[in-house]
Amino acid sequence: MRLRTTTDSDTFVYATSPLNFGGVEKEDLLTWMVPMAIANQFMDDPFYAFAVGCFCLWLYKRLTAGTPPGHMVLRLSVGMGRFEHSDFANQFPAAKKVIRFLNNFLNNLWLEVGLLPSPTYCNRYEP
Incomplete structure (x- = not known):
């Protein structure tokens, strides 16, 4: 943008989008999509790839709690x-x-x- x-x-300003999904920012979605895409290449069932992506997102959010x-x-x-x-x-x-x-x-x-x-x-x- x-x-x-x-x-x-x-004045010096920058614009950002306030859009997030249940507290998940757009930059956080990278930690969900990239591991899910990698896991999808190695696993037969897409559900397991989805679970890997969700676990990576949960772990990332847990480790970066309290950061802006x-x-x-x-x-x-x-x-x-x-x-x-x-x-x-x-x-x-x-x-x-x-x-x-x-x-x-x-x-x-x-x-x-x-x-x-x-x-x-x-x-x-x-x-």
């Missing part, structure tokens, strides 16, 4: 930023370019899906 700003305002919505994006962005400025990335310029590309790609992906943007992207205006 993109939010256009005008020249009349100098969007914490996964923030942790991923901070981790990518630390890795981009690490000694490994400084020794290999090609790795630094790849890491920077992945970080920008993930920021744009989160914005297009409608999740919280990373803090490095919040203060940018759309052209």
Whole structure:
């Protein structure tokens, strides 16, 4: 989701969708769908794959209880930023370019899906 700003305002805002399903945010659905899809490839019965997905979602929600919505994006962005400025990335310029590309790609992906943007992207205006 993109939010256009005008020249009349100098405030920095971002828009998110308040849509959730029974307390499950859109980013939480990744921890349900990905394990379910992987389990579906290995198991014969789709019910077992559904159960694996539900268990992974339950475990994820249990481990991240009390964290605000969007914490996964923030942790991923901070981790990518630390890795981009690490000694490994400084020794290999090609790795630094790849890491920077992945970080920008993930920021744009989160914005297009409608999740919280990373803090490095919040203060940018759309052209």
